[in-house]
Amino acid sequence: MSIAAYPALRLRRARAADWSRRLHAETVLTPADLIWPLFITEGEGEEPVAALPGVSRWSMSGLVERAREARDLGIPCLALFPNTPSQLRTDLGEESYNPDNLMCRAIATIKDAVPEVGLLTDVALDPYTTHGHDGLVDDRGYVMNDATAEQLVRQALAQARAGADIIAPSDMMDGRVGLIRNALEGDGHHNVQIMAYAAKYASGFYGPFRDAVGSRGLLKGDKKTYQMDPANAEEALREVSLDLSEGADSVMVKPGLPYLDIIVRVKSTFEVPVFAYQVSGEYAMIEAAAAVGAGDRDALVLETLMAFKRAGCTGVLTYHAAHAARLLGA
Numbered sequence: 001m002s003i004a005a006y007p008a009l010r011l012r013r014a015r016a017a018d019w020s021r022r023l024h025a026e027t028v029l030t031p032a033d034l035i036w037p038l039f040i041t042e043g044e045g046e047e048p049v050a051a052l053p054g055v056s057r058w059s060m061s062g063l064v065e066r067a068r069e070a071r072d073l074g075i076p077c078l079a080l081f082p083n084t085p086s087q088l089r090t091d092l093g094e095e096s097y098n099p100d101n102l103m104c105r106a107i108a109t110i111k112d113a114v115p116e117v118g119l120l121t122d123v124a125l126d127p128y129t130t131h132g133h134d135g136l137v138d139d140r141g142y143v144m145n146d147a148t149a150e151q152l153v154r155q156a157l158a159q160a161r162a163g164a165d166i167i168a169p170s171d172m173m174d175g176r177v178g179l180i181r182n183a184l185e186g187d188g189h190h191n192v193q194i195m196a197y198a199a200k201y202a203s204g205f206y207g208p209f210r211d212a213v214g215s216r217g218l219l220k221g222d223k224k225t226y227q228m229d230p231a232n233a234e235e236a237l238r239e240v241s242l243d244l245s246e247g248a249d250s251v252m253v254k255p256g257l258p259y260l261d262i263i264v265r266v267k268s269t270f271e272v273p274v275f276a277y278q279v280s281g282e283y284a285m286i287e288a289a290a291a292v293g294a295g296d297r298d299a300l301v302l303e304t305l306m307a308f309k310r311a312g313c314t315g316v317l318t319y320h321a322a323h324a325a326r327l328l329g330a
């Protein structure tokens, strides 16, 4: 086939008017693409997170308000993260599977008040341990895989029984998706989904999140023995392949923007629902850039979220979800 060339062909023609740009758009971003991460506090009211300007921890009543806001904005799903009171943190993280813990109470409270909004719940031990690791550590500080997975199964079951819709293991232990899937089936939660944090990298972009869940000051060492090396891409495909074979309904790549290449490869290799987590450090970078006038906040928010859709994402977890949904609805 011969293709016309300039001057018969001018790609700028299609860009010349707003109606035409909209008509030719290859990708659309809507509020239905967004998952809104929210932090939970035992305290009353709202606790702003200093490292994340515009983000707060919410009490139960605040969470219900945010859930109503999400529903009204067309955001389909919330992701929940607790800031466990420090006296309840232990070496083994037992509070993670207390059916009356902050997370389970938040799930039940939101589900009761706003049942039409989906709830994705984090499974990992870092908000519950004294050492800030996602699992149990041995006497040399190594995070033990199989013993951790047993705790994660208990945690996932507690969340499902409280009413969670999507269990999201973010711990990067081997084999935990299959163990959690079996336990959910055995406990009658056939329609509770699993979104596996399949390719989660040991990243420098998680700092503000650790402030939000109170684990930054506690964390001993780093997470490189379980989270992935940023140098690796083929390993991400193996991680995704394993989680899918163990029963994951969808997979996540995290962080977001620096890993768009991973998203593209995962999507084209497996053709399954892929989600990105635009993490706290990415949010903070956009806010910091906007604060010093280096970029327009609204434009940065919408452009980065569109980039995830263009790369093949089904949806994006972002702390900008409510703001973006408002921009998209305007």
Ligand SMILES: NCC(=O)CCC(=O)O
Residues within 6 Å of the ligand: 122, 124, 170, 205, 206, 207, 208, 209, 210, 278, 279, 280, 281
């Ligand atoms: N398991 C959830 C996270 O680790 C979130 C990280 C972030 O937003 O920086």
Ligand SMILES: [Mg+2]
Residues within 6 Å of the ligand: 172, 173, 174, 175, 198, 239, 242, 243
């Ligand atoms: Mg894995």
